[in-house]
Amino acid sequence: MVDIEKQQSASATTTSKLLHFIIRSIPAIILLGFIAITGSGVLLNKDQDYFPLSSKNCGSRPLCPIIPYVRPDSYHSDNSTVLKIISDESFRNSSAKKLSGAVRIKTDVYDDSPLVKEDPKYWDDKFKPFYEYLESTFPNLFEFAEVERINGWALVFTWKGSNHSLKPILLTAHQDVVPTQDATLKDWTYPPYEGVYDGEHLWGRGSADCKNLLIGVIEALEELHANGFKPNRTIVLGFGIDEEIGGERGASKIGEKLLEKYGKSSFYAVIDEGGQSLIEQEGIFLALPGTGEKGIVNVVIGLNTPGGHSSVPPDHTSIGILSKLISSIEDEPFHAIFSPRNPTFHEYQCIATHSPSLSPAVRTAILNAEANPLANEVAIEYLTHQSLATRYLIETTQAVDLIHGGAKSNALPEYTEAVINHRISVESSVNETVSKDLRHVLKIAKRFNLGVLYEDTELLPKTDAGYFTVHKEGSLEPAPLTPVNDKHWDILGGVIRHVYEEVAYPSKFDDKPVVVAPGIATGNTDTHWYWPLTEHIYRYRPGLTPTVETHAHGVDEHIPFDSHLQIIAFYYQYLQVIDSLED
Template identity: 40%
Template structure:
């Protein structure tokens, strides 16, 4: 089990990575604020903390077919090995995409051939799905399977994942424990690129639906499986087209909920177990900034700085002026902290009180924010990030550069915006332009007149994305989903953990996705997007499973959790509807 420190580790899929630091030592400012409250008021405030937990939900036929199937998924050695082999063989098909993929316009390009092989593999492996569901190809390689429900008045539910994987660089092959596309199964883990990101999810969803068909299940609500093929390079060919396809068929706000990749597993804090489910996603911005200056011979440089020196100082200014952190009620992290404070059996009354007051009291809020900013990952769940990622300038060793260009990549805080992020960089540019007597153009508008020294140009971004709409943790969508998770984790997969350490069970809480998934192309379809891998590995230490790096793997135990969950959830969703 994870260490009982005051650091909660979010073990997540993709880049939904953060750690939640809950301060053990309250700052002096917090003590001062705390002193204003009497003991009576403190007790009253603590009692008012509310973080309701959804009731555990089991299928109505759990005493019969569902119990038998779920037991088979979780405990049958033969099923375990068969499931591992299904994922292993999927990993062996090299469905790589690169940054160049997004510029390919011909979907018959040979680089897409592996996706046809992958489709053929799915057809062979999941015959019931291909006989029962309607299969449609979207933009040649996108997959949409539709299982028509018996009640057309109910909004469809969408399960989504992506077929593509990031490339394995040739020079890293030697670093892999097993060949990266071997799909080697060692009895506990399936190794290979895409095993965890995210063929684990795709194959698991397919296995669940295949089992539902085999056991005679007929859904009231239409079930859609949607699999893009270029998520790793923005999803412009895959999910973007699937999103339009579903919108044309069903319309805006026509989907009950969408379930995508995201966070993974649990958080453990002093014996309290939280299920971090990403209900929000940060925004995205690439800022391209160029600097034009007079050229000349390097033997006679102008003043103290060349264009490269000026741009370097600008990047330094950007780095020295980070975005201000903010923890508001908009941010799901606030609810996560409050849920931890309410259900922890070891948290001190002062810390519990401080977290409870953070949403309304500026002093307590700042104390919590300061403590969160002490963690390199956690800080970016409450602030916009900025990273200079590309720097180009100069073409000859003895010539002064006339043009220098940089790119700054930002992941925008959930309570901020693209405009707010760009405004900060404009302020930085004005400061640098004043310092070096340069002109400034922003979005083709002259902000500062040109000078003989040159000018900055901040152009309209080629790629930007506002923070995602935040999924509510109130209502039936959240209740059925988290109630199903609790039943799986507490009653089926890990009842001994609850019995020995956690009388209140596993606590579902919202979390923040710091990267973007294919779901960004589906925002118009629903207000309910859940980004979570329903799998837990109750072992010492946690791992990011080598995602995007060497030695990527998927735990078979976690994969079976995933298969069991979607089987259980689809049954519960139908029972709840009826």
């Protein structure tokens, strides 16, 4: 049920701030209106840069340029292979068969899955069949590339280049998938491990996250090899086995191996899953490679209180006290931050630069958000009230996902526990996030005369009434930001535009070129295990549909099969382009 009163109040607040900002920004609004009337600054063609109204746009490079196309030389001499990948029916069906076979192999992992050394058979049973499937389906890859199994079944393929002075490229994906729930099997259009291809979509667990990427990268390499490509730059593939539970058994071991072999800052770039493939927003098409990633921490809060018979209860049991704590935490959300440290800031500067439909007041606010605090506040209001998805691009989350307490209806609960999952804004940190929760714990503890232990530190002494325990699990700081507006970025963006606009849809983007802008991953990927290898880490998987719309992790996970073909085409072109570059 929609809370109309709350919506109206939020709308009134936003309107008030917009009016205040407009009054203070009349000169800019008048100029913006003049631009709209005269057409000055309007994007005229797909290769023209748009120079927005902004005090920060004083350098030689515009705020959000339309990146020029980048094509491999082979596209001009013989583009038959990349066109075959996109449009040949025989290739399409063969590719669908390969991905379908990969989906059929159940490689699900669980939060309580053992370490490899604890139970090697557990991992053998899951991933040996998948390894054997790759070996039989892609025999050429196993011939021209060196294959290493790490920590059991994490895989590294190395296609050695002839020029050892060039930094290698690392392309990654993960073999594992999230489990399905038996209770939901009846809700699937097709059984989750049958890999059904209906001619338009391919269905099943892992079809979108991310066996499509893993198989697509391999297909691209085999097509390159079949066409006589001999790399100058070494190409490395890294396929983990437990990304869905943190990557400790797979990608972490791959990262250690590559760091030992090549050293720090030794790779040209790393490209993994993630990002927004291709979306239409405010009248423009956006491709959003992830150049940042929010941090994460689970805060585990336990409450120990005396037990006893429920016939003589205290005013508040441990469950009741913990409930008040949870309510206190949830009643104070984190503050949203819209700053240039967040790739979302640059994404929305691009939207404000190129969108034909964004309101003038919001456009002006976004473009001036760095220099003008009131403009920044208006931009935040706009983002936080668009949707939860946009709100949490710029705000640390707090989700109470687990709670346990009590053993019997007539026995007072002696121990109650809650787990709060946070996804941490790039401007924040693990400690800052935990500190907010601790502040609420201390407030409730003082109210009910309870002690507080944080990790190994006593913040308040234990009492006869009981005590809280607080510790953090699975913490990861926000990722280092990938540089943009450098040569690496222009090459990536130029190939993305080339594949979408010239190869896949040569007539779709005549009036609306694809704007390649930085984005942020609100979830986490295996890339954090590769941070030491390069500063150029991109989280991007080409395709037509954002991951959330493919039902990844949910019932009826599927992909439009055109998306899979675009993965193959992108890597087929991109690997040729970077092979001819000096570092």
